[in-house]
Amino acid sequence: MSHADAERTVTTAAPTDAPTAVTPEQEVVRICAELIRIDSSNYGDGSGPGERQAAEYVMEQLDEVGLEGTLLESEPGRATVVVRLEGEDSSRPGLAVHGHLDVVPADAADWQVDPFAAEERDGCIWGRGAVDMKDMDAMILANIRHFARTGTRPARDTTFVFFADEEAGGTYGSHWLVDHHPQWFEGVTEAISEVGGYSVTVPTPEGQRRAYLLQTAEKGIAWLRLRAHGRAGHGSVPNDENAIVRLAAAIGRIAAHEWPREYIASVRELLDTLGTLTGLSSTDSDLEPLLATLGGAQGFVRGTLRDTANVTMLESGYKHNVIPQTATAAVDCRFLPGHEDALMATIRELAGEHLEVEVVHRDVAIESPFSGDLVESMKQALLREDPEAVVLPYCLSGGTDNKALSRLGISGYGFAPLRLPADLDFAPMFHGIDERVPTSSLRFGARVLGDFLRSC
Numbered sequence: 001m002s003h004a005d006a007e008r009t010v011t012t013a014a015p016t017d018a019p020t021a022v023t024p025e026q027e028v029v030r031i032c033a034e035l036i037r038i039d040s041s042n043y044g045d046g047s048g049p050g051e052r053q054a055a056e057y058v059m060e061q062l063d064e065v066g067l068e069g070t071l072l073e074s075e076p077g078r079a080t081v082v083v084r085l086e087g088e089d090s091s092r093p094g095l096a097v098h099g100h101l102d103v104v105p106a107d108a109a110d111w112q113v114d115p116f117a118a119e120e121r122d123g124c125i126w127g128r129g130a131v132d133m134k135d136m137d138a139m140i141l142a143n144i145r146h147f148a149r150t151g152t153r154p155a156r157d158t159t160f161v162f163f164a165d166e167e168a169g170g171t172y173g174s175h176w177l178v179d180h181h182p183q184w185f186e187g188v189t190e191a192i193s194e195v196g197g198y199s200v201t202v203p204t205p206e207g208q209r210r211a212y213l214l215q216t217a218e219k220g221i222a223w224l225r226l227r228a229h230g231r232a233g234h235g236s237v238p239n240d241e242n243a244i245v246r247l248a249a250a251i252g253r254i255a256a257h258e259w260p261r262e263y264i265a266s267v268r269e270l271l272d273t274l275g276t277l278t279g280l281s282s283t284d285s286d287l288e289p290l291l292a293t294l295g296g297a298q299g300f301v302r303g304t305l306r307d308t309a310n311v312t313m314l315e316s317g318y319k320h321n322v323i324p325q326t327a328t329a330a331v332d333c334r335f336l337p338g339h340e341d342a343l344m345a346t347i348r349e350l351a352g353e354h355l356e357v358e359v360v361h362r363d364v365a366i367e368s369p370f371s372g373d374l375v376e377s378m379k380q381a382l383l384r385e386d387p388e389a390v391v392l393p394y395c396l397s398g399g400t401d402n403k404a405l406s407r408l409g410i411s412g413y414g415f416a417p418l419r420l421p422a423d424l425d426f427a428p429m430f431h432g433i434d435e436r437v438p439t440s441s442l443r444f445g446a447r448v449l450g451d452f453l454r455s456c
Helices: 024-036 052-064 134-150 174-180 243-256 265-278 288-292 295-302 340-351 373-385 402-406 439-455
Strands: 070-075 078-085 094-100 124-126 158-163 188-193 198-204 207-218 220-229 308-316 326-335 355-363 390-396 411-414 436-438
Touching: 024 052, 024 124, 024 134, 024 439, 052 070, 052 078, 052 134, 052 158, 070 174, 078 134, 078 174, 094 134, 124 439, 134 158, 134 439, 158 174, 174 402, 188 402, 198 265, 198 295, 207 265, 207 373, 220 243, 220 340, 243 308, 243 326, 243 340, 243 355, 265 288, 265 390, 288 295, 295 390, 326 340, 340 355, 373 390, 373 411, 373 439, 402 411, 436 439
Parallel strands: 094 158, 094 188, 188 411, 207 390
Antiparallel strands: 070 078, 078 158, 124 436, 198 207, 207 411, 220 326, 220 355, 308 326
C-alpha cells in the first residue's frame, strides 16, 4: 500500500484462479456493513472523526487482492483513496468512478437501531451511510476486487476514487484533489457517482412498472449567511432598529417568495416520459398527480422545478433583556443551471437594505446529455438485469462530487444502480432516520455496475 502521494500510476493485477474467485455480489453486503460500522460522520466544522479509518479500510481491501491504492490527506484525518485500473482499450477516453467515505451525523436516540452497527433486519442493512453512500462504495470496491482476482479489465482506463468531505461541499476532498492532484484525472472525460440509477415503481394502464432514474444534472449550491445590523439596547426600551426584527422580516420575505418554474431538459424529458407511461398529464396546471407516482423520489424532483431558498439556522442575542446589535441566519439556496446570478440578485433584493448577504459556500450547477455511448451503456446494463423496466433522466436537487470534476471538463452522471421494492420509501432516507438498503438491491447493483464497467 502507498500512503504517500505519487505520480498517477495505472495498476494491473495478476489473475488468480478465476473459477473460484469471489464474485462482487457475494461480498458486497459484507463490505457495505463493514464500512457502515466505521463512524465517518462529517459535522462540517472539522470536529468529526474524519475519513482516515474508512480510507485505511479501503486500502486494506485493495491490498488484499494485490492492488496498490494511494491514500491522500488534505488535512490530518481527511483522507481520500485513489486507484487506477488499466482498461481493455487505453486509447479511449478515461472514466472516473467515485464515491465518498463521509456520512452526515446520526443521533442514535432517533433511530430504531444503532446507526453504526450495520444491523441486518427485514432483508436490509440498516445504518448511516447505507444509502448515502457506503452502498455504492461497497459496489465499487467489490468490483475492483473482482477485477484484480480474475485479471479482468474495465472497458477503458478507469480512475476509482473514494473521496473525503462530500457532505460538507468537498473542500477537503474532491475540490482539494482537483486543485492539488489533477493528474489522477488525466485523460478522463466522464464520471459516474451517486444518487442515480435507483428504481421507483410507477402505475401504468397495464400495471406497475419499474423506472430507473438516471441522474444527468444537478442544481448549484449557494450557502448564504444573512447578517442583520441594528442598534443594541435595553430590552425594556422601544427600539425601531432591532436587528432580530429586521432579520425576521427578511426571512419572511424570502420564505414567501414564489420562485418561477422552469423546466431544464432532463426535467422536461422525465415529466413527459412519465406522463406517457402513466397516462397522466405533465402540464403545469395538473402536475401533482404525476409527481405523486414517484413516491418518495418526488421530493428530489419537486426541488428541480424551480430555484429554492430555505432558512436552516438562526443565531442572535446573549441575554433576555438585551437587544443585540446583530442577528444572522443561514440560507441554503439551490439554483438551476444558468440561474446563479438571478438567484443572488433576488436574495439580495429580498434581504433589504439593513442586511448583508455573505456567500459561505458555492458550487456550480451541472448538466450532461441523456444520450451518447456512456448513457447507453448505463441503460443497457440496467435493462439486461431488468428487461421490462424503463430508464429516465432526472436532475438532482442536491449535489455530488461531480461538481468538482466538472472543473476539469468531466461530464458527470449519477449511477448507483439499485432495484428497490415498490413499498420502500427510499429517497427520503438520504440524510434521514433509519437509513437502510435491501441486501438484494446491493447484489443487484454489484452485478449491474460490473456489467457496466466491462461494457462501457
